[in-house]
Amino acid sequence: MSKRYHDDRDYGPQSHKKPRHDERPSYPQDTSRPLRNDRNNYGDYHKPPPSHTEALAALPPPTQPLGPVPAYTPFTVAGHLPPLPDVHSSSLASASFRHKSTLTTYNRSANAHDVTYEKLEFYGDALLELLATRLLFARFPALTAGQQSQLRELLVKNETLADYARGYGFDQRVRVGDMDRMVEDAKERGNKGFNKVLGDVFEAYVAAVVLSDHEDGFAVAEKWMTALWAPKLVDAAAKERYLTPGLNILHDGPNQAKADMLGVYNPTAKAELQRRLLGGAGVKLEYEPYQKSLELKGDQLGQNRHFIAVYLTGYGYVRYVLGKGEGKNKVEAGNWAAVVAMHGGAKGFVDECEGKLGAVREAKRVAKEAKEAKEEGGAET
Structure with a gap:
């Protein structure tokens, strides 16, 4: 059989095969509540x-x-x-x-x-x-x-x-x-x-x-x-x-899935969060484990659960926790952390920081255009 070990034992009275005791142990079903992301339902x-x-x-x-x-x-x-x-x-x-x-x-x-x-x-x-x-x-x-x-x-x-x-x-x-x-x-x-x-x-x-x-x-x-x-x-x-x-x-x-973006996995969430927040001097995002990974049991035996948090340094804060995520690997957990950051409890803070970054970029653009205009005017005279 494809992924299940094959049982070739004989149960007939003519069989003299001894019971096998070298099989893999039987793992109990995991009846605990499954891990979830930071959702309210x-x-x-x-x-x-x-x-x-x-x-x-x-x-x-x-x-x-x-x-x-x-x-x-x-x-x-x-x-x-x-x-x-x-x-x-x-x-x-x-x-x-x-x-x-x-x-x-x-x-x-x-x-x-x-x-x-x-x-x-x-x-x-x-x-x-x-x-x-x-x-x-x-x-x-x-x-x-x-x-x-x-x-x-x-x-x-x-x-x-x-x-x-x-x-x-x-x-x-x-x-x-x-x-x-x-x-x-x-x-x-x-x-x-x-x-x-x-x-x-x-x-x-x-x-x-x-x-x-x-x-x-x-x-x-x-x-x-x-x-x-x-x-x-x-x-x-x-x-x-x-x-x-x-x-x-x-x-x-x-x-509802479209409206509740907190519950939709976005494989490019980390890149999106980076575009929204990074650009100012001294601003950085760090993704780190906030607890040890777990090996799952029951229906998910053989899989792991990873826990990643995203921290922001900048805009007057040092290692501010934007969000935490869980996933089957570190990449997925990091993307979930970014999803939580953009659509969870820190959404307002992220929007505010993005607005500050936008204001800085706009000021730089205006200053650049003024400088270029000034240089063009000096060249004409």
Whole structure:
């Protein structure tokens, strides 16, 4: 599988493989409140999560053409979970939940003609990567490729798929030769082993939906997964895990996002602030960390959070704090600090300093023109 380690253990009674104890530790989910920029809408954290219907409606419309797919029956979204698409093949429907250890012809090298969830998940994994890529590419063109990759990993990782599998009751339908052993092994690994199984089963089911309907299967799977993923995308935006204009529009609305510039990431904010304030003698801007960076957990495991403040020296002040920002790297955090400086609590002060700089520049321009006029007049006489 793409970014998730592959579980090749056998759960059948014929297997003599010992449980592995060298797996990576299972990290607890981070339930603390996510870090945010200096905004005044902290009440968002107490809002209940949106339903799939609300979240699907909140997603931005597609902006990139992806090519036509075959027509299919209208799709409706339930409040709890989107309806589970049918698998139009009894053999594929059964194989989606069947481990190779349940086969009468079970052997260490699986029969090429036996279809199990292990084989189907190979295809389903690639399908989910493609579906998530199409969704992000079409609806979030403002995201960088790196940000799109981070969001895609959030959508297709084992924990996400295992949650969906439990929601649809897949955990009650899995058929494994030695279920007791699998459950015990899952306990030893902090339930990570069973999450891997459920993630594979979910991928296998997606593959079965597509393979069992050659005309409409892909379109059905795409609509289903778009509705299923919508709340997770909206949640990521609401908690500002991915600070970009495209995602802020999800909860602010297009007009509000334009008006509330404090909530819109500007990749050139530092350069803009510099143009507005620098030019006078002894005036300088300094960007420095105001606290140590943090390594994030949960959905953002492996990412870091950096904290940068921007200080102004000049206009009668020494190291005046204009704003503080947070970001996935120092550049992003610095730009957020500049955004806060220009549109946050120090906005009036920045405007005042810009006005002083403008007055100085205007005085210099007038003096220069007067000098040039004087020199021209002296040359004529």
